[in-house]
Amino acid sequence: MDADTAPRIVLTVFVVALSGIMGAALLHLLTIGASLKQVLVGGPAIAVMFCAQVVRSTPRGMRMSRTRQYWVLGVQTLCTFPPMLLLGTAWIGLPGLLAGSLLLTLPKPWSWLGTAGCVASVVLVTSASGWPPLRVAYNGVSALTTCAVVYGLTKLSEIVIQLRAAQQEIARLAVEEERLRFARDLHDLLGYSLSAITLRSELAHRLVDADPPRAKEEVTHVLEISRQALSDVRAVARSYRNISLPVEISSTVSVFEAAGIEAEVDSTLENISETVGTVLATVLREGVTNILRHSKVRHCQITVRGGPDHAVLRLVNDGVQPRPDPLDPTTPQPDSDGGSGIGNLATRVAAIGGTLRADVHEDGCFHLEASIPAVVQGP
Incomplete structure (x- = not known):
């Protein structure tokens, strides 16, 4: 069912119900032996009342300005009470329609007072005409029922329209979230691979004449990394993004060796789940991508600890260059194209109940630390 079908169904039901009410009013007018003058007055008034009520209850009418709604309400009022002076009890079915519009348009308590006045007018006219009490009560209840039909079906149409709008907004946000997920995963997964490919390619280029076997070995590493990058892209497309932490540590050490960075690894992986x-x-x-892009690192320490309560990864490097500006560009900062690796990581870690800290400590080294509970909240 498309976005317009449900409101159309509700509006159709409302028009059918309103046509029944108006048809009953017209038949009542014709069956009480009304004069030609009364028919000429009542017929057009019923038609105008019908059109005004339909206009008020359409989706476009619901979005009318308050001033225009008051104009429609004024037309309905003129079609209700002045004809009642001429038609008397032949017009007792119309105040219920006006009562519904009053509830839809006027603020409280005026809407309730107006509704009570419409029902009271029916009771007064029928009582003054000498009708028996039960018949007077019946017509008062009929006016309330008409009011409830007009108000309820119009409100139902409004709710359906709002629900459809909310569903469309949820769908739009879902698409936007998936787009952000895709961009975040591409940044997180491919940033490191592309940096490693660039580093090893530059190294192979320098060694192609001086040390061809070593250059060939570096090209082999580039091919392996590029294949892994291709696999990562496919994993992102399938929304399957599990990465092996031991393999990642081994790959990091290999890249650091190629870059001439001394790597010290201290890890305990037994108690770390696949998700963590x-x-x-x-x-x-x-962290490694930021080191390769933004820092002049000579030594990096990687520590991984898995315990019964939480798992911690700590990445410490000495690549921070002393500068007077506290916003040191050697520390990880948002990319110039608008991406933010640290921001992405903070979002990802927070999604499973963890925390991420990234700052320069008193030792002059940049510390990146992620702490994640052993029992995750869910990705």
Whole structure:
């Protein structure tokens, strides 16, 4: 069912119900032996009342300005009470329609007072005409029923329209969230691979004449990394993003060796689940990517600890250059194209109940630390 079908169904039901009410009013007018003058007055008034009520209850009418709604209400009022002076009891079915419009248009308590006045007018006219009490009560209840039909079906149409709008907004947000997920995963997964490919390609280029066997070995590493990058892209497309933390640590050490960076690894992986390991591996990737892009690192320490309560990954490097500006560009900062690796990681870690800290400590080194509970909240 498309976005317009449900409101159309509700509007159709409303028009059918309103046509029944108006038809009953017209038949009542014709069956009481009304004069030609009364028919000429009542017929057009019923038609105008019908059109005004339909206009008020359409989706476009619901979006009318308050001033225009008051104009429609004024037309309905003129079609209700002045004809009642001439038609008397032949017009007792119309005040219920006006009562419904009053509830839809006027603020409280005026809407309730107006509704009570419409019902009271029916009771007064029928009582003054000498009708028996039960018949007077019946017509008062009929006016309330008409009011409820007009108000309820119009409100139902409004709710359906709002629900459809909310569903469309949810769908739009879902698409936007998936787009952000895709962009975040591409950044997290491919940033490291592309940086490693660039580093090893530059190294192979320098060694192609001086040390061809070593250059060939580096090209082999580039092919392996590019294949892994292709696999990562496919994993993102399938929304399957598990990454092996041990493999990521091994790959990091290999890249650091190629870059001439001394790597010190201290890890305990036995108590780390696959979900936690994937997030920690992503943190490690982004940390290494920032090191390769933004820092002049000579030594890096990687520490991974898995305990019964939480798992921690700590990445410490000495690549921070002393500068007077506190916003040191050697520390990970948002990319110039608008991406933010650290921001992505903080979002990913927070999604499973963890915390991420990234700052320069008193030792002059940049510390990136992710702490994730052993029992995750869910990705």
